[in-house]
Amino acid sequence: xxxxxxxxxxxxxxxxxxxxxxxxxxxxxxxxxxxxxxxxxxxxxxxxxxxxxxxxxxxxxxxxxxxxxxxxxxxxxxxxxxxxxxxxxxxxxxxxxxxxxxxxxxxxxx
Amino acid sequence: xxxxxxxxxxxxxxxxxxxxxxxxxxxxxxxxxxxxxxxxxxxxxxxxxxxxxxxxxxxxxxxxxxxxxxxxxxxxxxxxxxxxxxxxxxxxxxxxxxxxxxxxxxxxxxxxx
Numbered sequence: 186x187x188x189x190x191x192x193x194x195x196x197x198x199x200x201x202x203x204x205x206x207x208x209x210x211x212x213x214x215x216x217x218x219x220x221x222x223x224x225x226x227x228x229x230x231x232x233x234x235x236x237x238x239x240x241x242x243x244x245x246x247x248x249x250x251x252x253x254x255x256x257x258x259x260x261x262x263x264x265x266x267x268x269x270x271x272x273x274x275x276x277x278x279x280x281x282x283x284x285x286x287x288x289x290x291x292x293x294x295x
Numbered sequence: 296x297x298x299x300x301x302x303x304x305x306x307x308x309x310x311x312x313x314x315x316x317x318x319x320x321x322x323x324x325x326x327x328x329x330x331x332x333x334x335x336x337x338x339x340x341x342x343x344x345x346x347x348x349x350x351x352x353x354x355x356x357x358x359x360x361x362x363x364x365x366x367x368x369x370x371x372x373x374x375x376x377x378x379x380x381x382x383x384x385x386x387x388x389x390x391x392x393x394x395x396x397x398x399x400x401x402x403x404x405x406x407x408x
Binding site: 226227228229230273283285 | 301339341385387397398399400401402
């Protein structure tokens with residue numbers, strides 16, 4: 186079945202760039218998403234990328250998609266303390282349900 | 296604009312007690328509605344989804360049930376809670392344009408004691 190994998194933790198220094206990686210298995214995915222979950226809060230859609238795109242940039246966020254390797258990454262430039270959260274990668278399966286990764290907890294060091 | 300409301304935010308219930316979590320959507324009609332559960336250290340697990348009033352699809356067998364009595368209301372229920380039902384429950388709706396993604400409620404932290 187479909188599966189989405191991502192590392193559970195990432196630690197970066199404030200001001201550095203954060204790169205959160207994700208791999209997926211469903212090659213028919215049309216959209217891939219990055220969601221952010223802050224402590225005690227629901228999920229917030231950060232950005233998405235359509236499968237025919239290689240890159241999408243939105244202010245401090247850059248999404249890179251390598252369809253050949255089924256690899257998706259989220260780069261956060263100039264990481265701030267407010268970026269501390271769990272970041273979820275998700276893809277749309279054929280039945281339009283979202284398949285989620287386990288989430289990567291981004292830890293910001295001063 | 297569309298909004299989604301979910302309550303309560305936190306809930307502590309004894310084992311064997313009933314459960315009712317409610318989710319309502321405003322600003323849209325005939326939405327696809329979803330209940331997800333998030334266990335600690337794991338991704339979200341789809342529990343139920345509904346494409347219309349009275350139409351419920353269950354993704355995993357479990358102690359929970361869902362109902363959709365009105366177009367913009369989705370309820371998650373249990374007759375008798377188990378300890379394993381503890382978790383973070385999220386309601387979501389999906390807009391017809393896929394690139395808008397899913398919009399989630401703020402979640403309910405359920406602790407069964």
